[in-house]
Amino acid sequence: MNRYIIFSLIAAQQLFFPCYGQEKSIELEEVKVGGRRYHRAAEGALSIQLLTADSIQKYQAGSLMQTLSRLPGVNAIGIGANQSKPQIRGLGFNRVATVENGIKHEGQQWGLDHGLEIDQFSVGSAEVLKGASSFLYGSDAIGGVIRLSPPAELQETGFKGQFNLLTKSNNATFGGSLQAQGRKGNWVFGGGFTHLEYGDYRVPTDTVYVYNYAVRLKDRHVRNTAGRETHFQLRGGYLSDRFSSIFYLSNYHTKLGFFANAHGLEPRGVDTALYDKSSRDIGFPSQTVNHLKLINRNFIDLDKHKLWIDLGYQKNYRQEYNNYTAHGYMPPVYPKDMTIPINLERLYDKQVYSITVKDQFELATHRLTIGANGEYQDNRINGWSFLIPTFRQKAMGLFVYDQYKFADETMLYGALRYDYSHIQTSPYQDWFESQLEENQSGRIVRASALSRRFNSLVWSVGAAHQFGDLETKINVGKSFRAPIAQELGANGVNYHYFSYERGNQSLSPEQSYQLDLSLTWSPRKVFVAFTPFFNYFSNYIYLNPTSSYDQYYGAGNQIFEYMESRVRRYGAELKLSYQPLKQWKVELLGEYVRSEQLSGAKKGYTLPFSPAPSALMDISWTAKNGKHFKETYLSVDCKWTAAQYHVVPPEESTADYQVFNFRAGTQLQFSGSVLQLRLQVQNLFDKKYMDHTSFYRLISLPEQGRNFILSIGVPFGKQSRS
Amino acid sequence: MKTLQKYTLITVLLAMTVACKKDKESIDTEKPTIAIDSETAFPKQCSTIKRGTSFTFRSKLSDNVALGSYSIDVHHNFDHHSHSTEIGECTVEAIKTPVKPFTLVKTVNIPGQPQQYDAELKIDVPADIDPGNYHFMIQVTDLAGWSSQKGISIRILE
Numbered sequence: 078m079n080r081y082i083i084f085s086l087i088a089a090q091q092l093f094f095p096c097y098g099q100e101k102s103i104e105l106e107e108v109k110v111g112g113r114r115y116h117r118a119a120e121g122a123l124s125i126q127l128l129t130a131d132s133i134q135k136y137q138a139g140s141l142m143q144t145l146s147r148l149p150g151v152n153a154i155g156i157g158a159n160q161s162k163p164q165i166r167g168l169g170f171n172r173v174a175t176v177e178n179g180i181k182h183e184g185q186q187w188g189l190d191h192g193l194e195i196d197q198f199s200v201g202s203a204e205v206l207k208g209a210s211s212f213l214y215g216s217d218a219i220g221g222v223i224r225l226s227p228p229a230e231l232q233e234t235g236f237k238g239q240f241n242l243l244t245k246s247n248n249a250t251f252g253g254s255l256q257a258q259g260r261k262g263n264w265v266f267g268g269g270f271t272h273l274e275y276g277d278y279r280v281p282t283d284t285v286y287v288y289n290y291a292v293r294l295k296d297r298h299v300r301n302t303a304g305r306e307t308h309f310q311l312r313g314g315y316l317s318d319r320f321s322s323i324f325y326l327s328n329y330h331t332k333l334g335f336f337a338n339a340h341g342l343e344p345r346g347v348d349t350a351l352y353d354k355s356s357r358d359i360g361f362p363s364q365t366v367n368h369l370k371l372i373n374r375n376f377i378d379l380d381k382h383k384l385w386i387d388l389g390y391q392k393n394y395r396q397e398y399n400n401y402t403a404h405g406y407m408p409p410v411y412p413k414d415m416t417i418p419i420n421l422e423r424l425y426d427k428q429v430y431s432i433t434v435k436d437q438f439e440l441a442t443h444r445l446t447i448g449a450n451g452e453y454q455d456n457r458i459n460g461w462s463f464l465i466p467t468f469r470q471k472a473m474g475l476f477v478y479d480q481y482k483f484a485d486e487t488m489l490y491g492a493l494r495y496d497y498s499h500i501q502t503s504p505y506q507d508w509f510e511s512q513l514e515e516n517q518s519g520r521i522v523r524a525s526a527l528s529r530r531f532n533s534l535v536w537s538v539g540a541a542h543q544f545g546d547l548e549t550k551i552n553v554g555k556s557f558r559a560p561i562a563q564e565l566g567a568n569g570v571n572y573h574y575f576s577y578e579r580g581n582q583s584l585s586p587e588q589s590y591q592l593d594l595s596l597t598w599s600p601r602k603v604f605v606a607f608t609p610f611f612n613y614f615s616n617y618i619y620l621n622p623t624s625s626y627d628q629y630y631g632a633g634n635q636i637f638e639y640m641e642s643r644v645r646r647y648g649a650e651l652k653l654s655y656q657p658l659k660q661w662k663v664e665l666l667g668e669y670v671r672s673e674q675l676s677g678a679k680k681g682y683t684l685p686f687s688p689a690p691s692a693l694m695d696i697s698w699t700a701k702n703g704k705h706f707k708e709t710y711l712s713v714d715c716k717w718t719a720a721q722y723h724v725v726p727p728e729e730s731t732a733d734y735q736v737f738n739f740r741a742g743t744q745l746q747f748s749g750s751v752l753q754l755r756l757q758v759q760n761l762f763d764k765k766y767m768d769h770t771s772f773y774r775l776i777s778l779p780e781q782g783r784n785f786i787l788s789i790g791v792p793f794g795k796q797s798r799s
Numbered sequence: 800m801k802t803l804q805k806y807t808l809i810t811v812l813l814a815m816t817v818a819c820k821k822d823k824e825s826i827d828t829e830k831p832t833i834a835i836d837s838e839t840a841f842p843k844q845c846s847t848i849k850r851g852t853s854f855t856f857r858s859k860l861s862d863n864v865a866l867g868s869y870s871i872d873v874h875h876n877f878d879h880h881s882h883s884t885e886i887g888e889c890t891v892e893a894i895k896t897p898v899k900p901f902t903l904v905k906t907v908n909i910p911g912q913p914q915q916y917d918a919e920l921k922i923d924v925p926a927d928i929d930p931g932n933y934h935f936m937i938q939v940t941d942l943a944g945w946s947s948q949k950g951i952s953i954r955i956l957e
Contacts, residue, residue: 288884288948338882344950346882402880405904409875409897512904575938575948622944624867626906633870633904635938635946678944681826724828726944 119446119478120213122490122539122552124595124608126151126205130228133197134241134755135740137786141197145223149650149668150207150608152688156772157302158248158278158781160192160333164770165207166610166648167670167687168220171561174210177225178325178372180389181214183429183454187465187563189772194329194368194393196308198241198254198271201228207650208610209556209591212492212537215450215474219556219589227267227325230316231260237794239753247759247784248278248302249356257794265323266313273306276356277334281765281782287344295353299778303357304333319378329368334359339776340399341573361420362399368392382438385448389431397423401461404572405632406511415508417461424459446478456562458505463569464578466505466524468562472498486543490552493536498559502527502566513629521630523568524580531586533557550595558587564618564639570632577631578620581639588615602656609649616641619685621678622726642677644684646670664695664714671723682725686770689721689731700743709743721769731774734766753790760784827943831862835885835937835949842935845889847954850901851926858918860939865912867940871920875900876932876952883934883952890954892931901928901955912942930957 115121126148128136138144142153142161154169155161163173175182175193185191203225210218231237238257244250251274258267277298285292285299294300307330314323337347340362352360368391375386399422401411411419435448454470476494483489505524512518537554567580591612598605623636648670656662668691672684697712720733742755763783767774835843841857848854860866874881877895901924909916935951 287882288950289886290882290884291886342948344882344884346876346879348879400878400880402878403874405872406902409900409902575946622940622946624940624942624944625908626868626870626938626940628870628904628906633872633906633938635870635940635944722828727946730828 116488116541117444117480119480119490119492120206120210121480121488122537122541122550122593123210124207124550124593124606126207128203128205130201133200133203134788134790135742137197137757137788138759139781140192141195141200141203142193142223144197145203145205147666147693148205149652149666149693150648150670151205152770154686154770154772155768156190156192157299157333157336159275159304159306160190160331162186162191162193163221163223164686164688165205165221165223166668167646167672167684169686169770171217172220172558173223174214174218174221175223175225176214177370178227178389179374179385179387179433180370180372180391180431181217181452182370183391183427184366184368184393185395185425185427187561188425190335190364190397191395192331192366194331194366195225196254196269196271196306196310196327196329198256199227199269199308199310199327200225202226207608208552208593209537209554209589209612211496211533211535211556211558212476212478212494212554215494215496216472216498216533216557216559216586219558219587227310227312228256228258230265230267231258234261235259235795237792240791240793241788242790243273243786243788245275245784245786247781248275250275252306259794260316263315263317264313265316266311268311269309271306271308274304274357276303278302279782280779281763282779285338285776285778287339287342287776290344292338292344293349295349296356297782298353298356299336300347300349300352301334301337301360301363303359304331305359306331321374321376323374325370325372325374327368327370329370330366332359332363332365334363336773336776336778337362339778341571342575342775343573362397362422364395364397366396367394369394382436385433385435385437387431387433389429391427391429391431393425393427393429395425396421397460402572405570405634407461407509411461415461417459417508421460422462423464424457425465426457426459428455429453442482444480447476449473449475461508462572463505463507463523464567464571465563465569466566467503468500468566470498470500470562472496472559483540488541490539490541491537492554494534496533496535496557496559497530499528499530500559500562500565502562511629511632524566527566527582529560529565529582531559533559533586533588546598546600548595548597548599550593552591552593554591556589556591558589558618560584560586560618560639567639568630570634572632572634575634576622576637577627577634579636579638584618584639584641585616587618589613589617590615604652604654606652607649608651610647612644612646614642614644614646617644617674617684619674619679623678640677642679643675644672645675646672646684660699660701662695662697662699664693664697666693666695667691674725679725683723685725685728687721687723689719689733689769691716691718693717697740705746707744707746710741712740714738714740718766718768728775729777731767731769734764736764736766737761751792753788753792755786755788755790757786758783759786827864827941827945829863829941830945830947831860831866831939831941833937833939833947833949834859834861835951842951842953844883844885844887844951845953846951847956848924850924850928850930850955850957853921853923856918856920856922856937858937860909860916860918862914862939862941862945865914865942866909866916867912867942867944868906868908869918869937869939870906871903871922872905872934872936872938873901873903873922874934874936875902875929876934877929879932881934881950884948884950885952889932889952892954895931897929899928900931901925901933924955928955930955 236259310327539552
């Protein structure tokens with residue numbers, strides 16, 4: 078019966094749409110997470126990759142997403158060396174949800190120069206769910222989910238922790254992190270503190286050409302990209318088999334400079350004597366970001382029912398600073414009577430309240446979960462530059478999942494979810510007068526009071542079956558994303574991008590259908606995972622650069638309009654690992670994604686920031702544990718990335734490149750003490766290359782050059798099992 | 800084994816969907832260009848203009864398919880904030896505070912979607928504006944939405 082349902086669904090989709098898709102299943106790195114781990118979870122038919130804290134340390138890059146981008150199908154949309162946001166199979170920004178401790182992380186992910194506000198030292202494990210996951214987390218999970226969890230709690234009374242010191246040669250990073258956790262009976266607690274300081278990062282070139290303007294770099298430093306980060310988190314609560322309630326408090330704070338010679342696409346003249354005085358100071362432009370989060374997670378086992386209640390509050394406070402520069406019709410001198418500080422270009426202040434309630438129970442051979450979640454967002458803006466209006470947003474979702482053991486080794490999954498959201502934007506009027514038609518002048522209204530309501534019904538069906546060493550999974554699902562304030566209400570000039578962005582009040586929610594397959598084969602010594610997908614958007618919202626300029630409202634800039642189009646995406650990831658000898662391992666990771674707009678003004682073009690196909694080969698050697706050296710490893714990997722010629726205005730194509738990395742580590746043991754040493758050399762041959770998903774790619778600024786990363790970890794306390 | 804057949808069939812269906820792509824329509828991948836080096840082009844990098852006079856902006860615009868529009872923006876650079884996109888440094892006056900700087904924003908739709916277009920635009924420079932370093936920005940689009948920018952440093956003299 079179920080077979081026919083699956084077939085009919087596929088057949089119907091083939092008839093009505095050229096494509097679909099949902100999830101796959103892959104495993105990750107050192108940690109062999111068989112699909113069975115997720116067998117009884119709602120996402121059991123999806124592809125999930127997992128990285129533990131140990132792997133995050135081992136592959137640590139400048140930011141959490143850069144570290145995770147080693148996983149096939151995962152990329153980082155980065156700005157500079159230490160800020161990046163997730164991209165899964167070519168979808169990023171508001172199309173990937175990041176979930177920490179059960180609560181969706183909300184920053185300013187719509188923004189080009191935004192980075193994910195998570196301290197990578199605090200992460201216990203990171204899971205990547207590739208594909209449309211709206212049925213789990215609602216809007217924004219349309220392209221996938223990054224799910225972060227704290228370290229597992231200790232099983233018995235004890236206290237342990239680790240102190241880490243870190244240094245990186247490329248941008249002269251110095252930092253440290255202290256993470257600890259403990260348990261007394263049923264009471265658990267933990268916390269951590271991280272502080273990092275770094276200077277301007279270096280690239281393998283003396284000159285960067287912003288258009289034809291040759292920007293000389295002093296000692297190859299990318300001028301004004303230094304930064305400082307200070308993060309802490311605390312957690313504590315009660316934990317038993319039948320009941321748990323844990324509070325998580327965290328604060329992420331960073332101050333970061335941006336490349337001074339090009340703000341956006343605009344070449345800037347700077348006082349090089351002032352900027353080059355020190356490679357560690359932070360001038361303009363710069364940003365400070367503070368993300369505060371308080372979460373309470375509760376679990377109650379009532380025999381027949383298991384209940385989860387998650388409550389969250391977060392406040393994202395982001396300020397962008399710059400010298401006041403009059404563009405378009407802005408007054409040449411900043412008026413004295415302005416209440417906005419002269420260097421505050423933009424400010425975003427977001428507060429989010431969230432709740433999720435879930436009840437799981439068994440009904441015959443079905444395991445059912447019903448639940449609801451709600452979110453309220455309050456967003457305010459400030460600064461002399463306008464991009465998105467102040468807005469408030471309410472969202473709620475109701476969902477039901479079913480996991481059904483159909484036969485031995487065969488699991489079926491189904492999910493249905495309804496979402497409702499309501500967004501209200503506030504009016505915004507320019508603080509300065511612009512010249513308008515017929516020699517009139519006036520303060521332009523950039524956003525009006527808008528109220529839109531969205532409803533979405535999404536579903537997902539999947540199956541998993543084990544044939545001996547071969548695990549197969551299939552999933553088909555529909556996902557959605559409600560339009561965001563910028564897409565609906567923007568009417569602002571982004572001078573740094575020479576663009577006048579016009580929102581579209583009549584946009585509908587994005588609808589996406591996805592088919593995912595996952596094949597994993599794991600006999601002895603070999604592990605193979607192949608995860609193809611097929612995806613169709615019946616309306617994808619994108620920012621279309623038109624052929625017109627707007628003299629009055631756009632101050633002479635090119636009109637970029639939010640529009641909808643049909644989009645087809647497909648691709649696959651491959652992971653192959655082979656252990657020919659006990660101490661040797663060869664690993665091959667590949668990814669491919671292709672997107673195409675099927676209608677609209679950019680019919681035939683791809684989507685912005687489409688990652689190029691890539692393959693990574695890693696050879697690693699692990700030593701036998703000795704008396705003083707344990708878990709010693711050496712590894713070399715090479716990543717080949719193909720050229721990306723599939724571009725859409727205003728992007729440029731990107732050449733192919735190969736980058737080599739080297740890693741080594743050991744646990745030094747002497748008289749009962751342990752020292753964890755790790756060394757990485759990233760970009761071993763100081764290769765000059767452009768990353769197609771990097772923000773600075775737009776101005777032809779190459780990626781970071783050779784980087785030696787040394788970390789020393791000192792574990793303390795009783796290392797009992799967690 | 801039946802289950803295996805099921806998955807095989809699904810895979811084949813998927814492969815067919817992927818493979819059955821319609822014929823590729825050719826898409827424009829080239830940006831339009833702005834020629835500011837020709838003899839007739841004006842202004843050029845480091846050109847000077849006397850205030851209280853008029854001059855004609857001249858540039859040859861071209862595209863491989865069809866041009867869209869162009870836009871001119873003149874703004875002061877008394878604080879040296881902006882930099883031209885061109886090679887060659889010009890005479891730079893000391894940093895100063897603007898009093899009445901010259902500001903011009905002008906957009907023009909290019910008629911008839913041509914591949915070549917000789918842009919010509921008469922610009923009056925009022926006599927009472929601040930002399931000094933200015934930035935003259937030219938932008939052009941093609942029909943597909945590709946754009947090019949040229950930023951030229953000019954000086955307005957008393």
